[in-house]
Amino acid sequence: MEKKSQQRELILAFESSCDETSVAVVENGDTILSNVIASQINSQKRFGGVVPEVASRHHVEQVTLCAEEAMTQAGVTYADLTAVAVTYGPGLVGALLIGVSAAKAVAFAHQLPLVPVNHMAGHIYAARLVKPLTYPLLALLVSGGHTEIVYMRAAGEFEIIGDTRDDAAGEAFDKVGRVLNLTYPAGKKIDELAKQGQDTFDFPRAMIKEANYDFSFSGLKSAFINTVHNAEQRGEELSRADLAASFQASVIDVIVTKTMRAVHEYGVKQLVMAGGVAANSGLRARFQQEIAAQTPDVDFVVPPLRLCADNGAMIGAAAHVFYHQGIRADGHLNAKPGLSFDYMTPARQAELVN
Ligand code: KG4
Numbered sequence: 001m002e003k004k005s006q007q008r009e010l011i012l013a014f015e016s017s018c019d020e021t022s023v024a025v026v027e028n029g030d031t032i033l034s035n036v037i038a039s040q041i042n043s044q045k046r047f048g049g050v051v052p053e054v055a056s057r058h059h060v061e062q063v064t065l066c067a068e069e070a071m072t073q074a075g076v077t078y079a080d081l082t083a084v085a086v087t088y089g090p091g092l093v094g095a096l097l098i099g100v101s102a103a104k105a106v107a108f109a110h111q112l113p114l115v116p117v118n119h120m121a122g123h124i125y126a127a128r129l130v131k132p133l134t135y136p137l138l139a140l141l142v143s144g145g146h147t148e149i150v151y152m153r154a155a156g157e158f159e160i161i162g163d164t165r166d167d168a169a170g171e172a173f174d175k176v177g178r179v180l181n182l183t184y185p186a187g188k189k190i191d192e193l194a195k196q197g198q199d200t201f202d203f204p205r206a207m208i209k210e211a212n213y214d215f216s217f218s219g220l221k222s223a224f225i226n227t228v229h230n231a232e233q234r235g236e237e238l239s240r241a242d243l244a245a246s247f248q249a250s251v252i253d254v255i256v257t258k259t260m261r262a263v264h265e266y267g268v269k270q271l272v273m274a275g276g277v278a279a280n281s282g283l284r285a286r287f288q289q290e291i292a293a294q295t296p297d298v299d300f301v302v303p304p305l306r307l308c309a310d311n312g313a314m315i316g317a318a319a320h321v322f323y324h325q326g327i328r329a330d331g332h333l334n335a336k337p338g339l340s341f342d343y344m345t346p347a348r349q350a351e352l353v354n
């Protein structure tokens with residue numbers, strides 16, 4: 001069943017953990033042959049967020065079309081494939097199940113190995129589509145559901161050294177966006193508004209001085225909401241651009257300060273930033289500035305915008321590593337909505353799968 005002699009390693013990868021259905025073909029873990037993404041943003045906008053039932057229905061409608069399109073664009077046949085990979089967690093259970101079922105069906109029908117992938121590992125390995133990863137490295141994962149600092153001593157070894165105590169960074173952007181009447185997801189619009197404003201409100205920088213790598217964004221969100229509501233009650237109009245700039249400055253200050261402290265302490269070769277919020281232009285610029293000033297030998301890697309958001313290619317890139325570490329799933333693979341990698345080695349990962 002395993003095609004060991006094959007030179008061209010081709011992985012067909014499925015991603016359906018949240019609101020994008022995506023299927024990609026990745027060659028040798030670093031080259032994207034296709035990366036088809038069917039976004040549901042237009043229907044989620046109507047509800048102001050991701051409604052799990054709506055997301056699942058979209059995935060069902062899209063997954064086969066995306067897989068066929070990914071194969072066509074890549075110009076390969078099922079017989080050419082080396083393995084099939086799929087995100088099995090964390091994420092929305094009904095959404096994950098669609099990708100897992102589709103991947104299992106393809107693997108079974110074409111007698112291919114099935115490689116299970118943790119969505120967050122996928123976000124980190126998106127950087128492998130840009131350049132080789134050098135260990136040890138730190139990865140900052142900032143998305144709608146996660147704000148984590150992950151230490152990687154070697155390929156496939158993950159240790160979460162910092163996490164959010166409440167809201168994830170992207171969630172804070174989206175909640176604050178609602179108060180500003182921005183459509184979901186609001187991160188990109190706040191980023192644009194912030195460019196036109198100044199940090200005039202001096203919102204709190206939660207946990208910035210604490211001797212750990214954890215984050216908390218709920219206090220900032222409350223301070224923001226209170227500021228807007230108090231002004232409304234007084235009939236005052238606040239500058240939306242200054243509000244956005246002040247909110248974003250607080251998020252960036254905390255994230256960059258704590259991450260840079262970890263970069264010093266762990267003595268890493270690379271800092272990888274990944275996840276939807278890694279698209280934030282202010283965050284990128286500030287990291288570039290701090291790395292250049294404080295640790296110019298550390299290589300800062302951020303995937304291009306389209307690879308920061310959820311996509312199948314990042315799952316294919318991670319699956320390449322896991323495939324060579326012998327991590328496999330079978331027909332019993334199930335979706336694991338709460339899947340984490342607090343401390344994960346290849347051996348432990350293999351144990352947790354089935
Ligand atoms: O990683 P992702 O695509 O999905 C999850 O796995 O969560 O991240 C989506 C999040 C949303 O909260 C969105 O508002 C945020 O990423 N986001 C941004 C920007 N672009 C997307 N946040 C700040 N600045 C941006 N430019």
Ligand code: ZN
Binds near residue numbers: 119143275276309310
């Ligand atoms: Zn994601």
